[in-house]
Amino acid sequence: MASLATALTATRAQFSNDLTYISGMAPKSANNPAHEKDGMQVLSREDTESLNLCKTMMKRGECPPLMVVFDPVEGFTVEADKLIKDLTIITEYVGDVDYLQRRENDDGDSIMTLISAANPSKSLVICPDKRSNIARFINGINNHTQEGRKKQNLKCVRYNVDGEARVLLVANRDISKGERLYYDYNAYEHEYPTEHFV
Ligand SMILES: C[S@@+](CC[C@H](N)C(=O)[O-])C[C@H]1O[C@@H](n2cnc3c(N)ncnc32)[C@H](O)[C@@H]1O
Numbered sequence: 001m002a003s004l005a006t007a008l009t010a011t012r013a014q015f016s017n018d019l020t021y022i023s024g025m026a027p028k029s030a031n032n033p034a035h036e037k038d039g040m041q042v043l044s045r046e047d048t049e050s051l052n053l054c055k056t057m058m059k060r061g062e063c064p065p066l067m068v069v070f071d072p073v074e075g076f077t078v079e080a081d082k083l084i085k086d087l088t089i090i091t092e093y094v095g096d097v098d099y100l101q102r103r104e105n106d107d108g109d110s111i112m113t114l115i116s117a118a119n120p121s122k123s124l125v126i127c128p129d130k131r132s133n134i135a136r137f138i139n140g141i142n143n144h145t146q147e148g149r150k151k152q153n154l155k156c157v158r159y160n161v162d163g164e165a166r167v168l169l170v171a172n173r174d175i176s177k178g179e180r181l182y183y184d185y186n187a188y189e190h191e192y193p194t195e196h197f198v
Helices: 002-010 045-059 146-150
Strands: 066-071 075-080 089-092 096-099 112-115 124-127 154-161 164-171
Touching: 002 066, 045 089, 045 154, 112 154, 112 164
Parallel strands: none
Antiparallel strands: 066 075, 089 164, 096 124, 112 124, 154 164
């Protein structure tokens, strides 16, 4: 975890492993998966139990086998420190929950969609600039090249978990020790420029 501490210190963020609801931003009651425009899949009871177990283990200091590594081109990146099996929950994407409309001119490069609502005033985003975990250091694939797309080893999925929208990063194949983790920043929306990504 020392390397995650370095990355958090460099970005002036505090460690947090849960979505946070800060006064003046979106309240927890705004995080209603029913607002999602095409509906949101419900996480099964079994997978909810696995997610809760992952979070409890992290609170006890039992962390997933991940390392944050600095790369001169990609910035902070995350690598597997052990074989990770297909379908493993890697991490939840966390940070402060806010309304998309309040963040439209925010130049942060780590804002994640939480709810894409039919009524745009109800759309929510996760902003990991002040409070976050390892998720915001995981890099993205270049959507414009075949080599870029081949690097993808995680999928980013949004679920209704006990009535709250949550974003999970899950392995979409076995990942070898030393492999860097990548997912598609444009899996839901196609707005993140990645043509300059390696
Ligand atoms: C969510 S952050 C990921 C963590 C970031 N590398 C850092 O140092 O904080 C997204 C930013 O990381 C960089 N990045 C992500 N994937 C990349 C890639 N495949 N190649 C180069 N840079 C990448 C870009 O600067 C992007 O705007």
